[in-house]
Amino acid sequence: MFTFEIISQQVLNGLLTGTSYILIALGLTLIFGIYRMINMAHGAVYMWGAYFCHVFADTIGLNTYLAMAIAMVLAGLLSVGIERTVFRPLKGCPDWVALVAGLGLYYALENFGWIVLGPRELHIHALATQEVVRFWGLYANLQKVILAGICMATLVGTILVLKKTDMGRAMRAASADPEAAKLVGINTERMSMLVFFLGGAFAAAAGSLVGSLTSVAPGMGFRPMIIAFVIVVFGGMGSIMGTVVAGLLVGVLQNILAYAVTPKFAYCFTMLSLLTIFIIRPTGIFGEDK
Amino acid sequence: MLEIKNLSVKYDDVEVLHGVSLEVGDKEVVALIGPNGAGKTTLLRSVSGLVKASCGETFFMGRNLNLVSSDEIVRQGISHVPEGRRVFYNMSVMENLLLGGYVRDKKERKQTLEYVFEMFPRLAERKQQRGGTLSGGEQSMLVVGRALMNRPKLLLMDEPCLGLAPIIVNMFAESINKMARQGLTILLVEQNARFALSTATRGYVLTNGKIVAQGETEELMGKEEEIRKAYLGA
Amino acid sequence: MTREKLVIGAVLLAYALIPAFAPENIVHLMTITGIWIIIASGLNLLTGYMGYVSFGHAGFVGIGAYTSALLTLKFGMSFWAGALVASLFTALFGLLLGVAILRLSGIYFSIGTLILGEILYSIYYNWSPVTGGFMGLNVPPPELALPFMGNISFELMQWYYFVYLLVFLVVGGLKLLIDSHFGKEIIAIRENESLSQSLGVNINQRKSQCLAISCFLAGMGGALFGAFMGHVDPDSFSIAGSTEFITIIIIGGLASLMGPFFGAYVLITLSLYLEVLGKWRMVVYGLIIVFVMIYARSGIVGFLETIFKREFRK
Incomplete structure (x- = not known):
C-alpha cells in the first residue's frame, strides 16, 4: 500500500542510497571535468578500496575509520596509476576509445580481485551496522546515516575547496580552459593526477562504507559504477550540483520502484526510465545546451 | 631579455x-x-x-x-595574454585575477592587485561580476590584468x-605605454x-x-x- | 582481378578442407569464431562504416538467442524457422529502437546503448519464468529433413559447414552493400552527418536501416550460438560481451570487411593460449583490451595497409 509513511520511508532509503552513488559519481565528475573522459575502471577502484579497508580493519584490526582513511590513500594512488598508464596515453582519442579501455581495465582489475579475494564473502566490521535510529516515525540504519554524513561532509568540503582555495580555483580553471590555465602557471598534469587521486579516494570511502553495510566482493563495483556513470551524464557531465541532484533522484527512483514493482526489476526499470529521459534530453537534466 | x-x-x-x-x-x-x-x-x-x-x-x-x-x-x-581573450567565463573578475597570481605568494598578490586595479579601475568596479558577462573591452582588460598579476x-x-x-x-x-614607462x-x-x-x-x-x-x-x-x-x- | 579470385578460391578451399585435417576441438572453436565473425561484421557495419559505436551489441545477440530458443522450446518451431524469425525479430527491435536511440549521436549513442545493454542483461538475468534466469535455457539441437536423404542430425561437421556458408554469404552480402549507394551514404554519415544531410542523404532512414541490418546479424549470430552451444545464459550477453565485440572489430581493423575475420581469430586464438594462465586468464584478457586501445587502434588491416603501401612505394 502507498501510505504517506511508506512513501516517506522509501524516499528516505532512496536518499541514503543516493548519497553512496554521489560519492562515487563525485570522483567521476571531477575527473571528467579535467580529463573529458569517463573512467570506467572507477568501479574496480571502489572494490579495491573496500578490500583495503577490510584488510586494515578486520585482518589487521585497526579502527574502521582509520582503516578507511588508509584505504582512501591507497585507492587514490591506484587511481593515479590508472591515469598515468591508461588514460594519459589516450588523450586526444575519440571518447569511446577511453570507454573501451576503461572497461578492459575494469575487467582486469575485477578478475585480479577474484584471485586475491577469492569467492569468500568478506566483511568490514563496523559497530553502527547493528544500530537503528528513529525519527518522525521513520527509521534508518545508523551506518547508512553515517555514510550519508560522510558523503555530505566530503561534498561540502570539495565544494569549499573548489570555491575558496587556490588549488580549487586552479582545478576549476584547468577544467574550464586547460590552455589558459597553463598560461597562468597551473601544472595541468599535476591537476589531472590530483583529480584521479581524489576520485579514487572518494570511491574507496564509498566502497568501504557500502562494504560495511553488506559485504566486500570482487564484482561489487560494476553496478554502482554504471549507476554513477549515468548520474554523471544526467548531472550534465562535470557539474557537481547536477551530480548531487541526479544522484539523489536515482537513489529515490530505485527505492520507489523496488517497492512499487519488485526489487528484482528495480534496477532494470530505473535504467529504462533514465534511458528514456536521456534520449529526450541527451545533455542531461541539468546540462546546458551547447 | x-x-x-x-x-x-x-x-x-x-x-x-x-x-x-x-x-x-x-x-x-x-x-x-x-x-x-x-x-x-x-x-x-x-x-x-x-x-x-x-x-x-x-x-x-x-x-x-x-x-x-x-x-x-x-x-x-613570462606572462602571455593569449589570442581571443581567454578569460575564465564562469569565474568572477576577482577569481580570474587571483588565478593570474597563482604562482606568486599571497602577500605579494595583494599588492599587485592594487596595482592592477589602478591600471584598470573598471576591473575594480566589476570585481564580483562573472568573467563571461563582461564586455569585450573589459574582458581584454581582465586578461591583461590577469597577466600582470604574475608580476611579469x-x-x-x-x-x-x-x-x-x-x-x-x-x-x-x-595603458601599454604606461606599462612600458614603468x-x-x-x-x-x-x-x-x-x-x-x-x-x-x-x-x-x-x-x-x-x-x-x-x-x-x-x-x-x-x-x-x-x-x-x-x-x-x- | 584474377589474382584476387585465386586468393578467394584458395581461402574457400582451405576452409572446406580444414575439418578433414584439424582436430575436433579446433573445428569446434572455428565454428564459434565463424558465429562471432557474423556478429562482428554486423557491428562493424554500424560502428566501423557508419561510426556509431554500440556498447550494447551483446544485448542484441541475446535477443536473437533467447527468441530462437523460446520459439523452439515453447512454440515447437523448428530451429530453422525459429532462427529466421528470431533474426527478423531482432532486426525489427533495432528498427523500432532506432527511432528513439538514433536521436543520439557520437558518445551519447554509446552511452545510450551501454544503458540499453544493462537493461537487456538485467531482463535476461531476472525474468526467470521466461529466460530461465541465471541458469539459462537448454536448447535442443537442430534437425534437418531433406528430401530423399531423410533426417540429418546436426553434428560438428554440419555445423562447421553451415556456419561458414553463412559467413561467406554475409560477408559477400556486406561487400555488395558497402559498394552500393547505401554504403557510400553511411560512410558519408560517419565523415560528416550534417553535411551528408544537406547533400540530400536521408540520414534518418539510412541510420535506422543500418542499425536494423546490424541487429539482424546480431540476432542471427545469437540464434546460431544458442543452438550450437545447446544452451543460452545471460552471462554471454553482458556489457563484457559487448566490449569483446568492439575489441574484435578494432583488433581486425575498423571499416574493413576482413577486419572481423582477423579480429575474431586473433581473440579466439589468444583466449586459447591464455588457458594456460589459469585463473590469471581474464586479468590478461582485460589488459589486452587496454593494450589494443592504446597501441593498436588501427588494427591488423591498418598494419597490413601501411606495410603494403611502403612496399609499393619503394
Whole structure:
C-alpha cells in the first residue's frame, strides 16, 4: 500500500542510497571535468578500496575509520596509476576509445580481485551496522546515516575547496580552459593526477562504507559504477550540483520502484526510465545546451 | 631579455615557423606584425611552452627555455595574454585575477592587485561580476590584468585589441605605454601594423613563417611599401 | 582481378578442407569464431562504416538467442524457422529502437546503448519464468529433413559447414552493400552527418536501416550460438560481451570487411593460449583490451595497409 509513511520511508532509503552513488559519481565528475573522459575502471577502484579497508580493519584490526582513511590513500594512488598508464596515453582519442579501455581495465582489475579475494564473502566490521535510529516515525540504519554524513561532509568540503582555495580555483580553471590555465602557471598534469587521486579516494570511502553495510566482493563495483556513470551524464557531465541532484533522484527512483514493482526489476526499470529521459534530453537534466 | 635563435615549429608534419630569430631587449617594447597565418601566435605559444620547438633555441635572461614546462616559464616571469581573450567565463573578475597570481605568494598578490586595479579601475568596479558577462573591452582588460598579476618581467600579448572599438584601442595603447614607462618588457603581436608601431620602439615583420623585415619603428614606417607587399603576399 | 579470385578460391578451399585435417576441438572453436565473425561484421557495419559505436551489441545477440530458443522450446518451431524469425525479430527491435536511440549521436549513442545493454542483461538475468534466469535455457539441437536423404542430425561437421556458408554469404552480402549507394551514404554519415544531410542523404532512414541490418546479424549470430552451444545464459550477453565485440572489430581493423575475420581469430586464438594462465586468464584478457586501445587502434588491416603501401612505394 502507498501510505504517506511508506512513501516517506522509501524516499528516505532512496536518499541514503543516493548519497553512496554521489560519492562515487563525485570522483567521476571531477575527473571528467579535467580529463573529458569517463573512467570506467572507477568501479574496480571502489572494490579495491573496500578490500583495503577490510584488510586494515578486520585482518589487521585497526579502527574502521582509520582503516578507511588508509584505504582512501591507497585507492587514490591506484587511481593515479590508472591515469598515468591508461588514460594519459589516450588523450586526444575519440571518447569511446577511453570507454573501451576503461572497461578492459575494469575487467582486469575485477578478475585480479577474484584471485586475491577469492569467492569468500568478506566483511568490514563496523559497530553502527547493528544500530537503528528513529525519527518522525521513520527509521534508518545508523551506518547508512553515517555514510550519508560522510558523503555530505566530503561534498561540502570539495565544494569549499573548489570555491575558496587556490588549488580549487586552479582545478576549476584547468577544467574550464586547460590552455589558459597553463598560461597562468597551473601544472595541468599535476591537476589531472590530483583529480584521479581524489576520485579514487572518494570511491574507496564509498566502497568501504557500502562494504560495511553488506559485504566486500570482487564484482561489487560494476553496478554502482554504471549507476554513477549515468548520474554523471544526467548531472550534465562535470557539474557537481547536477551530480548531487541526479544522484539523489536515482537513489529515490530505485527505492520507489523496488517497492512499487519488485526489487528484482528495480534496477532494470530505473535504467529504462533514465534511458528514456536521456534520449529526450541527451545533455542531461541539468546540462546546458551547447 | 628574450632571445630566439633559429626557431622552427611543426604542427603534425607541417612546419609553420622556419628558422625565426628575434630579440627583445630589457625594457623594450617590440612589435611583431604580419598577416593572418604568418605564425605570430605560434611563435608566442612556443615561447610560453605550449608548443615545442622542432629546432632552434629560446633564451630568457640567459636561460634556455626549450625543455622548461609552461608553468615553470610563468614562474620565471613570462606572462602571455593569449589570442581571443581567454578569460575564465564562469569565474568572477576577482577569481580570474587571483588565478593570474597563482604562482606568486599571497602577500605579494595583494599588492599587485592594487596595482592592477589602478591600471584598470573598471576591473575594480566589476570585481564580483562573472568573467563571461563582461564586455569585450573589459574582458581584454581582465586578461591583461590577469597577466600582470604574475608580476611579469616579460609580457607577451597576442592581439589584445582585436575587435575592439577605436576609443578602447586608444585607451589600450595608453595603458601599454604606461606599462612600458614603468619598465615592463613587452612583445606585442598585432595584425594592425599602425597600432603596433605606434606603441613599439622596434618591430619585426613575419610572413609565411619567416622574418622579412625588422628595425626601428620609424625605419619600418618608412618601409611601408615593403610591409604592404609582405601583407599582400607578393 | 584474377589474382584476387585465386586468393578467394584458395581461402574457400582451405576452409572446406580444414575439418578433414584439424582436430575436433579446433573445428569446434572455428565454428564459434565463424558465429562471432557474423556478429562482428554486423557491428562493424554500424560502428566501423557508419561510426556509431554500440556498447550494447551483446544485448542484441541475446535477443536473437533467447527468441530462437523460446520459439523452439515453447512454440515447437523448428530451429530453422525459429532462427529466421528470431533474426527478423531482432532486426525489427533495432528498427523500432532506432527511432528513439538514433536521436543520439557520437558518445551519447554509446552511452545510450551501454544503458540499453544493462537493461537487456538485467531482463535476461531476472525474468526467470521466461529466460530461465541465471541458469539459462537448454536448447535442443537442430534437425534437418531433406528430401530423399531423410533426417540429418546436426553434428560438428554440419555445423562447421553451415556456419561458414553463412559467413561467406554475409560477408559477400556486406561487400555488395558497402559498394552500393547505401554504403557510400553511411560512410558519408560517419565523415560528416550534417553535411551528408544537406547533400540530400536521408540520414534518418539510412541510420535506422543500418542499425536494423546490424541487429539482424546480431540476432542471427545469437540464434546460431544458442543452438550450437545447446544452451543460452545471460552471462554471454553482458556489457563484457559487448566490449569483446568492439575489441574484435578494432583488433581486425575498423571499416574493413576482413577486419572481423582477423579480429575474431586473433581473440579466439589468444583466449586459447591464455588457458594456460589459469585463473590469471581474464586479468590478461582485460589488459589486452587496454593494450589494443592504446597501441593498436588501427588494427591488423591498418598494419597490413601501411606495410603494403611502403612496399609499393619503394
